[in-house]
Amino acid sequence: MNSSQSTGPDYNIDTVAVHAGRPARTPDGPINPPIVTSSTLHAGGQYGYGRQWNETLAALEEVIGSLEGGTATVYSSGMAAANAVFDIVPMGGVIVASSHSYAAVGTRLEELAANGRIVLRYADVTDQADIEKQIAGDGKSADLVWFESPTNPLLEICDIRAAAHVAHAVGALLAIDNTFMTPARQQPLVLGADIVMHSVTKGLAGHSDLLMGAVVTASPELGEQMVGRRILLGAVPSSFDAFLAIRGIRTLSVRIDRSEDNAKILAQRLVNHPAVSKVYYPGLASHPNHEVHAQQASGPGLMISFLAGNSAEDADKVCESTLLATNATSLGGVESLIERRRRWSHENVEVPQNLIRLSVGIENVEDLWADLDQALDQI
Numbered sequence: 001m002n003s004s005q006s007t008g009p010d011y012n013i014d015t016v017a018v019h020a021g022r023p024a025r026t027p028d029g030p031i032n033p034p035i036v037t038s039s040t041l042h043a044g045g046q047y048g049y050g051r052q053w054n055e056t057l058a059a060l061e062e063v064i065g066s067l068e069g070g071t072a073t074v075y076s077s078g079m080a081a082a083n084a085v086f087d088i089v090p091m092g093g094v095i096v097a098s099s100h101s102y103a104a105v106g107t108r109l110e111e112l113a114a115n116g117r118i119v120l121r122y123a124d125v126t127d128q129a130d131i132e133k134q135i136a137g138d139g140k141s142a143d144l145v146w147f148e149s150p151t152n153p154l155l156e157i158c159d160i161r162a163a164a165h166v167a168h169a170v171g172a173l174l175a176i177d178n179t180f181m182t183p184a185r186q187q188p189l190v191l192g193a194d195i196v197m198h199s200v201t202k203g204l205a206g207h208s209d210l211l212m213g214a215v216v217t218a219s220p221e222l223g224e225q226m227v228g229r230r231i232l233l234g235a236v237p238s239s240f241d242a243f244l245a246i247r248g249i250r251t252l253s254v255r256i257d258r259s260e261d262n263a264k265i266l267a268q269r270l271v272n273h274p275a276v277s278k279v280y281y282p283g284l285a286s287h288p289n290h291e292v293h294a295q296q297a298s299g300p301g302l303m304i305s306f307l308a309g310n311s312a313e314d315a316d317k318v319c320e321s322t323l324l325a326t327n328a329t330s331l332g333g334v335e336s337l338i339e340r341r342r343r344w345s346h347e348n349v350e351v352p353q354n355l356i357r358l359s360v361g362i363e364n365v366e367d368l369w370a371d372l373d374q375a376l377d378q379i
């Protein structure tokens with residue numbers, strides 16, 4: 001089934017990304033896991049059917065589980081993975097979420113609350129007192145705490161160790177959406193979280209060519225529950241996509257290193273550009289939670305948000321004027337993507353209209369800057 005097997009306890013994450021999930025070394029055997037296309041399995045075994053288990057999915061689960069240090073289960077999108085976690089919350093249970101979550105997650109949580117399925121409370125992830133207040137509640141404490149760090153798209157930072165402490169004090173599970181960081185930069189289970197969720201679509205797979213999600217749990221028992229959610233909710237990814245995701249993860253470390261190097265340079269240059277009034281990037285010393293982030297992550301990552309000009313029209317003009325960075329949603333691919341987040345009607349209204357989110361790719365940084373600079377000069 002899903003696997004938490006590591007290639008070795010002491011290997012660096014760069015090495016684990018390359019070696020985890022490979023078949024046993026046998027003469028003339030393949031060095032890569034096969035793409036297995038079979039909805040059903042011969043009777044007499046442990047699993048029997050494709051929603052339960054598939055050899056290619058299991059290899060990917062071993063890779064992701066090894067990278068995060070837990071038991072991984074993959075789903076057909078990040079949203080499917082998030083919904084699988086929400087589904088283990090008891091009827092009427094309390095979910096405390098980041099006040100600024102990824103927009104579709106925020107919308108889904110609002111929907112679950114409106115239907116009476118859950119009670120929803122928001123916490124400012126940068127404010128420990130607010131986290132404590134919202135988790136403890138007024139008589140009804142949290143069952144699940146769902147935080148992003150950094151948050152999408154405001155790049156706010158939560159002290160994950162402190163949040164785990166508060167959640168565990170009331171018996172709640174702490175889930176961290178680690179999509180922005182990837183395990184190459186942050187491993188929430190090591191910091192005390194119970195659950196890590198990924199939109200594998202993004203930095204893990206890294207090539208903007210598939211949709212997939214993953215949940216990684218600290219406990220194998222919780223991992224069994226997550227497989228149960230896949231079996232009953234049915235959001236099973238294809239083995240072709242699992243193959244692509246494994247192939248993408250093999251280069252995770254070098255992609256993140258290069259994108260992050262580029263992002264550090266671009267963030268600093270954006271700070272100094274006259275058309276930019278604010279830059280949100282945890283790698284800048286001016287970021288309010290720069291220190292907290294540095295204590296729990298090994299780098300600031302590849303996501304930058306910034307305010308361009310004074311209006312939605314100004315920001316749109318910038319996104320429409322870049323020739324390299326592509327005006328499209330999503331993130332974490334080898335190619336730079338740029339978008340004005342409030343173009344989506346479901347984006348949080350506290351996100352400024354002129355906020356641009358930039359996912360920095362692995363292109364040459366001077367080419368990227370020349371492109372951004374000329375686009376900013378249009379306003």
Ligand SMILES: Cc1ncc(COP(=O)(O)O)c(C=O)c1O
Nearest residue numbers: 077078079102152179199201212
């Ligand atoms: C932080 C974050 N979480 C979850 C998701 C949802 O993932 P998917 O698009 O794979 O369903 C996204 C997608 O943009 C995201 O950015």
